[in-house]
Structures are given as structure tokens and as C-alpha cells.
Amino acid sequence: MTDYDVIVIGSGIGGLTAAGLLAKAGKSVLVLESHDRPGGYAHGFKRKRYHFDAGVHLISGCGPRGYRGGQVIHKVLRALAVEDEIQFIGIDPFSHAYYPGFNAGLPQSIENFIAEFGRRFPEQRQGLNDLTQLCLQVAEEITVADEMMAEVDHEQAQCLLPALFKYRKSTLAEVAERFITDPELLGVFASNWPYLGLPPSEVSFVYWSTMLIGYMVDGAYYCKGGFQRLADTLVNGLKCHGGEIRFKAKAEKILIEDGAVAGVVVKDQRFSAPMVISNADIRHTVCEMVGEQYFPPRYIQRIKKMRHSLSIFVVYLATDLDLTAMNLAHESFCYSDVDHDRNFARTVDGEISWLSITAPTLVDPELAPPGQHLLMLTTLLPYQATESWKQAKPGYMDALIELAGHYIPGLRQHILFSEGGSPATMRRYTQNYQGAAYGWDVSPSQVGPARIPNQSPLKGLCFAGHWTSPGGGVYGVSVSGVQAAQKVLGISKQAEFWRQLNEVNEGRPS
Numbered sequence: 001m002t003d004y005d006v007i008v009i010g011s012g013i014g015g016l017t018a019a020g021l022l023a024k025a026g027k028s029v030l031v032l033e034s035h036d037r038p039g040g041y042a043h044g045f046k047r048k049r050y051h052f053d054a055g056v057h058l059i060s061g062c063g064p065r066g067y068r069g070g071q072v073i074h075k076v077l078r079a080l081a082v083e084d085e086i087q088f089i090g091i092d093p094f095s096h097a098y099y100p101g102f103n104a105g106l107p108q109s110i111e112n113f114i115a116e117f118g119r120r121f122p123e124q125r126q127g128l129n130d131l132t133q134l135c136l137q138v139a140e141e142i143t144v145a146d147e148m149m150a151e152v153d154h155e156q157a158q159c160l161l162p163a164l165f166k167y168r169k170s171t172l173a174e175v176a177e178r179f180i181t182d183p184e185l186l187g188v189f190a191s192n193w194p195y196l197g198l199p200p201s202e203v204s205f206v207y208w209s210t211m212l213i214g215y216m217v218d219g220a221y222y223c224k225g226g227f228q229r230l231a232d233t234l235v236n237g238l239k240c241h242g243g244e245i246r247f248k249a250k251a252e253k254i255l256i257e258d259g260a261v262a263g264v265v266v267k268d269q270r271f272s273a274p275m276v277i278s279n280a281d282i283r284h285t286v287c288e289m290v291g292e293q294y295f296p297p298r299y300i301q302r303i304k305k306m307r308h309s310l311s312i313f314v315v316y317l318a319t320d321l322d323l324t325a326m327n328l329a330h331e332s333f334c335y336s337d338v339d340h341d342r343n344f345a346r347t348v349d350g351e352i353s354w355l356s357i358t359a360p361t362l363v364d365p366e367l368a369p370p371g372q373h374l375l376m377l378t379t380l381l382p383y384q385a386t387e388s389w390k391q392a393k394p395g396y397m398d399a400l401i402e403l404a405g406h407y408i409p410g411l412r413q414h415i416l417f418s419e420g421g422s423p424a425t426m427r428r429y430t431q432n433y434q435g436a437a438y439g440w441d442v443s444p445s446q447v448g449p450a451r452i453p454n455q456s457p458l459k460g461l462c463f464a465g466h467w468t469s470p471g472g473g474v475y476g477v478s479v480s481g482v483q484a485a486q487k488v489l490g491i492s493k494q495a496e497f498w499r500q501l502n503e504v505n506e507g508r509p510s
Helices: 011-026 072-079 109-119 122-149 154-160 161-166 172-179 183-189 205-218 228-240 282-294 297-305 341-349 389-404 421-432 474-489 494-501
Strands: 006-009 029-032 046-049 050-053 088-090 095-099 103-107 218-222 244-246 253-255 260-266 269-272 275-278 310-321 331-334 355-358 373-381 415-421 459-462
Touching: 011 029, 011 072, 011 275, 046 183, 046 228, 050 310, 072 260, 072 474, 072 494, 095 282, 095 415, 103 109, 103 183, 103 253, 109 122, 109 183, 109 205, 122 205, 154 161, 161 205, 172 183, 172 205, 172 421, 205 474, 218 341, 228 244, 228 474, 244 275, 253 282, 260 275, 260 297, 275 474, 282 297, 282 459, 297 331, 310 421, 341 373, 341 415, 355 389, 355 494, 373 389, 389 415, 389 421, 459 474, 474 494
Parallel strands: 006 029, 006 275, 029 244, 095 331, 275 459
Antiparallel strands: 046 050, 088 218, 095 103, 253 260, 260 269, 310 373, 310 415, 331 355, 355 373
């Protein structure tokens, strides 16, 4: 078959989400993936008897309960009738943070979070409570913002979405410092900033709020068997509803006829479709796979002015140390400074001054042989940190292992396996510009209406993934996949979208 209703380029979580939902809605769907497996940054790989995640550590939105408008991954899996094929393991506390002289776990639930840090910082308790409640309000308002803005005028929207309008241009630091004055508590509150790739002074407060409340209220989860299971389960959902996926099938050109999308070329073979959803790098999609001449000049200028995120460097390790006896957490952020802007500045300069330590075998021992554990040592780095990543990789691996040894005594002497992944590795496997970990930065000037929308000016071309709305992270790209599917189907309200999906294909489980 070479004729489809929709072709999706790239099988990252955003692309798979859109593809599966559209197949469920009755569309004929083809997914084209250049790699030999699905998942994008969520893919996994096997080395010897070890199962590693490439880049994802933790996700939210996998359970049936949480804040109003959340639980998107749960809704997607349920709509595709594959929720029973996958198991999520709750992670509480959702992360642990180490600073000079003190460390702390970040517990799930607003109540436990306030209780824990209200006890440690009693004079800051009220401010911390008010700030966290504000994050919840913003997260809930943003889930209905797009639909509401289409139905009411600007003045009414301001009344109905007061927090979103007030803080839409604010950074995390600008808002948090109004509520919290203690530098240590400010540092702890912002501990998970690497998940969004920007420090408190640069990251969007609105986007930060959705991430924090996702983990704190929707719940933090690890995927049993590794996050490749999530990608594979979405592929199963796609196939269950008649969709197709082809691997090692790199999309080379998006065909345009009479000013509209007509299909995709793969290795000189044409696949026809009036609708293409690109889960790939937007600049590559627009400027190379399509051609700038098919878009308004202002749109091209806007894309070229957008700032992309940093990449990541990861060391994948196996060890025979008893990490359980060391009371290591599933996810630990380790900093030498409570000032995250200083931490970020060192990162931009190519220094290894902080890292996250992920130990997935603490919650899923089957990822490694008995008596052994896996570790991922991760930091952000710019692609331009070195002229040759091939030459620089061993040095960066050594630096991360040395730093991790401060928190895991004896680590270097107990390494059974090691492998590194540099920004060049990330670029090679995902084809993201300079290995960008989160697409465009999620700064206030690049989120919400300022981000590249899911629907392009070219008829028949939409986007999913971290280069489009709403932004990066597994939860964010899952939302982007839902939004892209809504655009294709012409359904503006998400509640109506879910209702229609669960009514189609009578006789199939839904």
C-alpha cells in the first residue's frame, strides 16, 4: 500500500501518539522511522545482559487520577486499548537533590511536599505553599487555555485564566523569589530544572509549573522494562487500529502539489497522503524536506530566530555495588551550588560541575543480572563544547564518573560496563539539530502562543514533538501528539476529542 490518509515522519512519542489516535479515529496511517526501532529519545538499547534507557528517566501522566486536564499518557493508552500491556512503577519521592551540606527527597503530593520543606524551612512555609498552589492553578489553566481563547474575547479570557495571563511572560526565578527568600529552598524547589534544559532565571514559569505539578500531582513513574516499552506499546496500539510503521525508512522529501502536501519520498519510493505530521526537527522539515519557498517569509524568519536547547551527555554504567544498601534514590540531582544559574553557566562553558544519577534497577531489578545495578550519569552540554566529540568523549565520561564517585563511594572500582553518549550521538540517532534535548528552549518567549504551532501555514503539514506546541519532555510531546491529531480531525475541544475517539470503531475494546 502506498496511499494513506496521514503519514507521520518520525516515531518519537509525539509522532506515535498522533499516529495511534488517528488510526483509532479511522484514518489510514503510515509512520516512517529512520532508526531500527521506535521511541526517539525514549528508545532503549541492550548491551550484554543490560537494558538501558537512552535518555528518559521519569514521566508523569500515566495514572487515572491527578490534576484537572492532566493524565494525558493514561488517556492515550486507554483510547488505544493498550493500557493493560504496560506497567508503570510509581516513584516517590520523585527525585532526590544533593547540595553542599544537605540533601533532600522531593515527595509526591502537594501536602507531603509542603510538610517536608515546611518542617525544614518553617519561616518559608506559607510562601512555599502559596507558590506550589499557584503552580497547580497555572497547570490547570493551561489545559483549557487554547479552547477557551477560541471561544471568548481577550478580556473574558483574562478573567477566566488570571494566573496564566499574569505569569505567561515570567521566568521561574521571577515568580519564585516573590514567595521564597531562602536561597537554599529556592535551589531545592528548582532542583529538577535540567528536565527542561534551562535554569530558573530563563525557564518559563508556566512550563515549569506543568512539569512540577505533573510529577507532584499526576504522579511520577518509571516504565517497567524501560521506556522502550512505552514506544513499543504505542506501536502496538497503532497496529491494532490498522496503522503501519516502517523502520530504516528515512523520509527524504515532502511532496508538494498545487500548494498542498501530496506525500513523502523514501529511497525513491513515493507514499501519497494529503496530510503529513512531522515529528522531526522543524528546521529540517521546513527548509530541507519541503523548501522555504512554500512558506510565508515571516514564518521562515520566525523559525530561524528560535533558540534551540542544549544537548545531553550520558554515561551508561553497570556495577556490582549494592546501591540499595547505600539508600540511593531512583533519580538524584547532585549540585555543588544552590545557585542554578551558576550551575548552568558552567554547563554552557562545557564544564562538568553537576549531574543527575539515575538507578532504574532500584525499581526494576530485571534490567540487569542479579546482584548488579545500572546507572545513567547525565548532564547537559552544548554541542559546541568541543570540536571533536569522538576525541573528547573519554574525558567527559571520566569526569562524570569521578563526580558520581563523590555520591557513590567506590564506584570507579566497581564498574562492570561503561558506554558514553555525547551530543553527537544524540544528533546521529534523532537527527535533532545539534542533538537538542528539548527542541526549542522553553523560555517565556518560546512557549504558549510564541512556540511554533502544531499546524503549519502549508496545507496538509502539521507538527508533533518537542519542536512544536507545547514543548519538550515525554509529557509535553504526548500533548503535542494529541494536539496534532485534533488539528487533523478538526476537533478543537479536547473533551470532545476523547469522547469521539472512545465512541468510534464500535465492537473494538476502547
